[in-house]
Amino acid sequence: MSRMRTVPADPKPSKLKQIRADKILYLMLLPAIAFYALFHIWPIYEMKLAFYDYRIIGDDVFVGFKHFKELFNTPIFTQVIVNTLVISAMKMFLLFPLPILFALALNEFMNSGFRKTVQVVSYLPHFLSWVVIAGVWYEFLSPSTGAINQILTFFGFQAHDFLTEKSSIRWVLVASEAWRSMGWDSIIYLAAIIGISPTLYEAARVDGAGRWHIMTRIVLPHLFIPMVTIFILNIGFIMNAGLDQILNFTNDSVASHIDIIDTFVYRMGLLNGQYSLATAANLFKSVIGVILVLSTHFLSKKMTGKGAW
Amino acid sequence: MVGKKFTLPKLAIGLVLSLIALAMFIPVINIFARAFSHPDKVHELTGLGVIPKGFSLINFQVVLSNPIVGQAIGNSLFITIVGTCFSLFFTTITAYVLTRKNLVGKTPIMIFLIIIMIFEPGYVQEYFVMKDLHLLDSLWSMVLYRMVNVFYLVIMMRFIEEIPESLMEAAKIDGAGHMRVFVRIVLPLSRIPLLTIGMFYAIAKWNEFFKSSIFLSSPNKTVLQVLLRQFVVERDTSTLVGITELLKNSNVAQLDFNALKAATIVVAMVPILMLYPIILKYYTSGVMEGGVKE
Numbered sequence: 040m041s042r043m044r045t046v047p048a049d050p051k052p053s054k055l056k057q058i059r060a061d062k063i064l065y066l067m068l069l070p071a072i073a074f075y076a077l078f079h080i081w082p083i084y085e086m087k088l089a090f091y092d093y094r095i096i097g098d099d100v101f102v103g104f105k106h107f108k109e110l111f112n113t114p115i116f117t118q119v120i121v122n123t124l125v126i127s128a129m130k131m132f133l134l135f136p137l138p139i140l141f142a143l144a145l146n147e148f149m150n151s152g153f154r155k156t157v158q159v160v161s162y163l164p165h166f167l168s169w170v171v172i173a174g175v176w177y178e179f180l181s182p183s184t185g186a187i188n189q190i191l192t193f194f195g196f197q198a199h200d201f202l203t204e205k206s207s208i209r210w211v212l213v214a215s216e217a218w219r220s221m222g223w224d225s226i227i228y229l230a231a232i233i234g235i236s237p238t239l240y241e242a243a244r245v246d247g248a249g250r251w252h253i254m255t256r257i258v259l260p261h262l263f264i265p266m267v268t269i270f271i272l273n274i275g276f277i278m279n280a281g282l283d284q285i286l287n288f289t290n291d292s293v294a295s296h297i298d299i300i301d302t303f304v305y306r307m308g309l310l311n312g313q314y315s316l317a318t319a320a321n322l323f324k325s326v327i328g329v330i331l332v333l334s335t336h337f338l339s340k341k342m343t344g345k346g347a348w
Numbered sequence: 349m350v351g352k353k354f355t356l357p358k359l360a361i362g363l364v365l366s367l368i369a370l371a372m373f374i375p376v377i378n379i380f381a382r383a384f385s386h387p388d389k390v391h392e393l394t395g396l397g398v399i400p401k402g403f404s405l406i407n408f409q410v411v412l413s414n415p416i417v418g419q420a421i422g423n424s425l426f427i428t429i430v431g432t433c434f435s436l437f438f439t440t441i442t443a444y445v446l447t448r449k450n451l452v453g454k455t456p457i458m459i460f461l462i463i464i465m466i467f468e469p470g471y472v473q474e475y476f477v478m479k480d481l482h483l484l485d486s487l488w489s490m491v492l493y494r495m496v497n498v499f500y501l502v503i504m505m506r507f508i509e510e511i512p513e514s515l516m517e518a519a520k521i522d523g524a525g526h527m528r529v530f531v532r533i534v535l536p537l538s539r540i541p542l543l544t545i546g547m548f549y550a551i552a553k554w555n556e557f558f559k560s561s562i563f564l565s566s567p568n569k570t571v572l573q574v575l576l577r578q579f580v581v582e583r584d585t586s587t588l589v590g591i592t593e594l595l596k597n598s599n600v601a602q603l604d605f606n607a608l609k610a611a612t613i614v615v616a617m618v619p620i621l622m623l624y625p626i627i628l629k630y631y632t633s634g635v636m637e638g639g640v641k642e
Contacts, residue, residue: 063526064445068457071442071496077463078492079478082469082477112391141368146362153362159628163376166620166627168555170568170573174580176383178606179375179395186395218372230636250357283558289579308472309562321470323408332466 089319106319114322123299126280131273137221139262141214142228143254154326155339173287176215177202202329208293212284235261264343271342275335278328300324361566374398376617382610383407387600390607403605406600407611416567417575417612423487425574428553428558428619431491435549436542438496442505444530465498465525472560479561489563490556490571507541508534548626554619572616579609588612 058065089106091099110116141161148154164172179185180201188198201207239257248256282301289297306310308317339345377398393401411417419439430621445451446458454529474493475484483489515537524532535542557573564570577583588608 058452061448061450061526064448064451067526067530068445069443070438075460077481078474078477078495079464079469082473083467085473085476086470088473144365147361148359148365153365157365159371159433162628165626166371166551166555166556166624167617168573170557170576170580171555171613171616174576174609175375175379177580178379178610181395184391186378189395220376221368222372226632227636234635242388266416284408286558287577289581303586304470304472305562309475310469311578312629314472317472318470321472325470328468329466348616 041265042178084320086322086325088315089322091315095313102315106315107202107323110316110319110323118295119298119300119303120319121298123180123278123280123342126209126212126297126299127277127287130216131270131277133213134220134224135270135273137217137227138224139266141221142225142232142262143231145225146232146258155194157321158222161225162221163222165223167219169283169287170286172215176211176218176288178213202288203290203292205293205296206296208288211288212281215288216281218282224269227269228262231262231265234259264345268339268343268345271335271339275332277331278324298308349538363458371547379610379613382607383614384606387604387607390604405603407607408615410603411588411608411611411615414588416426416570417572417615420425420570420572421615423569424554427571428550431495431553432550434491435497435553435556436546439501439504439545440535440538440542441530442496443501443508444526444534446501447508448526453640461498461501471559474559475562484563485569487564487569490553490560490637493556493559493563494552497549500548504538504541506544507538511537534640539629540634543626544630547623547631550623551620551627561572572612576612576616579612582587590636 075152084315088099088100090103092102092105093099145154145157148157168176180187181189182200187201192198199207201211235257243253243257278298278300280301282299282305284324285297285299286305289302301324304321305316307313307320335336360602374396378393378395381397381400382393384400384402384403384407386391387398387401387406446454478484483492486514511534515533519529519533555573555578557571560571561574561577564574575587579588585605586603588603
């Protein structure tokens with residue numbers, strides 16, 4: 040019923056004519072374009088400040104790579120890069136297997152109320168803000184009334200203030216990240232397991248495969264592609280060690296140990312007013328980030344046929 | 349799925365899973381127990397306690413009757429509700445335009461979007477831009493911040509592409525313009541992705557703390573997460589204490605700061621907990637299906 044229109048005389052109308060005919064369409068696009076131009080492109084353009092000396096009055100002065108040189112000659116910045124990479128790498132490698140193991144464990148209880156309950160509980164922390172999580176964990180880790188220390192002292196160990204000790208603060212970051220994301224991150228693996236055709240299990244069982252064989256020969260190979268994809272894509276975000284989390288778990292005694300590029304930029308730029316230096320640090324981070332995201336995206340596409348977008 | 353009902357390994361796995369679930373559950377429930385405990389008795393509660401000591405609502409009364417907290421809740425709600433509506437509307441309308449086949453300049457627009465997706469602007473510059481636009485210290489800065497997320501835009505585009513073209517063609521023949529097609533056909537047919545993506549936006553807006561802390565500086569513009577950080581991280585009690593009127597009539601010797609903090613944390617969690625059934629229904633299954641399809 041909808042194909043009653045006559046064929047236009049010119050099968051390829053000029054672009055201008057098309058735009059004019061669909062004026063309203065471009066008007067509908069306008070808010071989003073304006074929004075991106077104002078809040079995305081403009082700040083990106085303003086990052087040129089990394090190459091200028093900031094002046095309150097008058098024009099900024101172009102100084103080339105001066106601020107980058109200054110940055111890399113600052114011992115703190117070297118420490119900040121090391122902190123960023125160490126914290127990110129700890130999270131990446133230590134937390135990678137957890138959602139997979141969690142999904143495999145849940146898989147043992149398919150179609151049971153128990154599995155659903157565990158899942159529903161395990162997703163919740165993902166939706167809490169880092170401020171709320173910090174609030175919960177400060178109680179959880181409290182040296183006097185916290186659950187962890189009560190368990191430790193029950194077994195005869197000494198109580199620790201994990202949040203103020205340099206030796207433990209990074210582990211607190213890793214553990215709280217695990218607490219927050221393990222359940223949620225397992226969804227993708229669980230979905231892959233559910234996607235396995237039941238006939239494969241049947242066939243394996245007919246051939247006499249036990250639980251172990253079914254896991255290593257059927258389930259794990261099906262998880263391989265999501266595993267590789269997620270791992271490669273995680274590398275792309277290694278410069279992001281978790282700003283919100285660190286801001287909420289920080290205190291004077293451990294600040295130097297968990298000072299990352301993002302917190303450095305915040306301190307230098309918005310608190311100390313060293314705008315050019317902070318921008319240089321941020322630009323450095325963004326450029327490395329883009330290179331990593333692009334290369335891991337193409338690597339992932341090549342290896343698994345899937346990228347970030 | 350495999351083997352007999354109860355075997356030793358299965359029992360061990362079940363035990364580990366139960367412990368994991370408890371480790372995720374107890375710290376949260378403990379906060380609830382603290383919040384609902386009587387200030388004189390809350391110190392008796394241990395880290396593993398899940399039942400309030402001397403059930404009382406006084407902590408919530410103190411927290412909620414505090415004008416600063418009330419203001420912060422109002423600000424957070426405004427940003428979340430208005431922000432989510434804005435985000436949803438503009439994400440959907442943009443997705444509709446970008447899925448039109450005869451759109452001129454589609455490729456450059458898509459390249460533009462990918463650049464936006466991968467290049468994070470610095471927040472010192474974002475701060476300056478907000479300042480130049482006179483949006484600093486205005487709740488609108490947080491409404492507009494990250495208004496149209498490219499990732500959700502692409503998800504929305506994929507969804508709209510699946511709406512049968514003939515429906516829209518038919519409407520056009522009946523004389524409907526693009527705006528009419530969008531409002532009458534696309535929006536009603538997109539209820540599920542709107543709900544799912546809306547949830548994503550709402551949770552991000554409600555939980556956003558860092559950007560709120562730099563964009564909004566005056567006390568009457570504070571949002572709940574920023575106020576909470578003041579209590580939790582900086583241990584600044586000044587805002588919470590000082591409600592003496594209420595205390596005179598309530599047999600409370602002294603307010604317990606930790607219990608008040610717990611009550612504020614609970615208040616910050618409430619919207620998430622209220623949305624949680626919907627999150628589980630749409631959001632989780634959406635992610636799950638997405639995982640299978642890809």
